[in-house]
Amino acid sequence: MKEEIYSEVIEKIIESIDEGIHFINKDGETIIYNNAMAKLEQMDKYDVLNKPFVDVLQSMEIKNSTLLKVLKNKKSIKDNIQKYLNKDGKEITTINTTVPIIVKGELLGVLEISKDMTQIQILSEQILKMKEVKNNKITNHEKVGYKFEDIIGESDTIKKALSISKKASKSDATVLIYGETGTGKELISQSIHYDSKRKQQPFIAQNCAALPESLLEGILFGTVKGGFTGAIDRPGLFEQANQGTILLDEINSMPLQLQAKLLRVLQEGYVRRVGGTKDIPVDVRVIATTNENPRDILNEGKIRKDLYYRLNVIYIEIPPLRERGNDIILLANKFIEKYNKKLDKNIKYISDSGIKELRNHYWQGNVRELENTIYSSMSMMDDEDILTNEMININEYRTNIAENVYVVDVDAKPLDWVVADIEERYINEALDKTNDNVTKAAAILGLCRQNLQYKMKKYNIKRSK
Known part of the structure; x- marks a missing residue:
């Protein structure tokens, strides 16, 4: 490929991605500043390109600039949460990775990749506020959530699960619950809590697949003012659930690095807020759930072995319907x-x-x-x-699936590729059937809305709604 064509292809790629790209050379001048970054910061890219970055900073203090920090010390900064005001004075939240570009020992410049997390940050703060309000409303006379008498079933399989669950309610041991999507894992979890000695204390549930790692960490363990740019003092869900129970739904989706921090909380009984140095004691019962077979997630490395054995003190398997x-x-x-x-x-x-x-x-x-x-x-x-x-x-969708027979040469494709391909096709079919209504498509597929959104992101399925 000729050099000029190659350069044009690279430029097209940079301008087509959703993440913001900002590259300054060793002299601190902006050489690359894509449309996504310009939109994020509400800047005209031509007011930034080929100009000293310090002249563009304006409201942001130079000492807070990750680009200039990396330019000075030549050390990468990964997954850094930043809050700052853009040109229009709007507060935005980004997750940035900033790396020095060094070729043959010579520093050419610094590249920063930014992902806009403003809406997700707003959502996570609303979640925390709602949970704080909910917990503050709980009184000793209120019945909140489900109890064992709310669970309907006379089959031997569900009776076995309920028998173990009732015994679990008499203990403070951690619980691992396995069940397919829609089997009632949270219902069982709430029943254990509201039948236990902790029933007058908070029950807080958090889906581990719903938020990216950096935001999930702050939600679970809290943040300290100054811990990162724009951070405020806020207790996490473990502190809010003190003396109560926390449900970690879809624990198999929690990033491994965050699993290590969870393990420390379980072992030592304290949390340390993001950016903080103080250890805060907590007394929280942990219930974790997974919609994948525990043996599979363990063998596939989706969960740390030490955390798995720490959680799996009491194991409950909920049968499929x-x-x-x-x-x-x-x-x-x-x-x-x-x-x-x-x-x-x-x-x-x-x-x-x-x-x-x-x-x-x-x-x-x-x-x-x-x-x-x-x-x-x-x-x-x-x-x-x-x-x-x-x-x-229920017939129509089953018929469509049955008619759409999938045939593959066993020697040609690995199993995980085939399963992923089928899953992606079924998701697209459900979205087509519901005119891109994610809520209705999730119901057809037997998924919760958050899980479907996670899978759509996984397979890069983009729809109009």
Whole structure:
């Protein structure tokens, strides 16, 4: 490839990515400043390019500039959270990686890659505020969340899980719960808490897949003013849950580096806020859940062995709905009762054909999918008082999947590639079916909205909504 064509390709790549790119040479002049960075900082790129960076800083103090710090000491700064005001005075939050570019021992300049995390930071702060408000409202006379009597099921498999869960409520030991998406892991977790001696204290749940590592760390362990640019003094969820219980949902999605910090909290009984030096004692019971088989995540290195054994003091496996026999009908009747009130309907029972339809379905999304199916089906009914198989809205999507047969040469592709390819295709099909409505697509796939958004990001699936 000719040099001028190569340079043009590189320029096109830099301008097409979502992350901000800023490169200054060894003299501190900006040589590269892409559109994403200009949009982030609300700057005209031509007011920045080929000018000394110190002349552009304006409101930001030179001592806080990671570009100038790396230019001076030639040491990389990775995953650094920064808060600062852009040209329009709006506070933005970014995660920056800043590295010196050294070729044959000579410093050519410094490259900074910035990812805009402003909306996610706002969301995380709202989450913390809501949880603080919720915890402050709890009184000794309030019943918050689920208890064991709220769990419906008579099958041997669910009875076994409940038996272990009830014993777990009498202990302070850590608990690891495994169950497919939609089986009721949080319901079991809340039941353990509200049947324990900690029931008058906070129960706080956090999904470990919902936020990037740098923000999740601050949410769990808190932040200290000055710990990073724009940081404020704020207690994390472990401090808020003191003397209560914290649920770490999808622990298999927690980054390994953060798992190490969690392990220290479990072993030593204190937290250290991000950017802080003070150890804060906490008395928190930890319940962790995973929607992947624990043996698999352990073998695949998704969870540290030392953390796994620390969490897995009490192990509870929640059976999938398809293995719970007549519980499917018991639950369906309960949901009919619930949505009769909500939708002002008068469905009296499920026909024999309807029962057969429900029992024959695979229920990939488990109890959550069953509830959504009953809700959807009842919403489409008029004055009927019997739920028949023709009215149960689960056939269409299964038929589409069954017709879309996937054939692959076993010798040609590794298993993880095939599974990922099928998953990506099903996600796109569900989004097509729902006109890009993520909430409805998640219901079809038997996923929570956050999990679907995570998978869409994983496969770089971008939609209009």
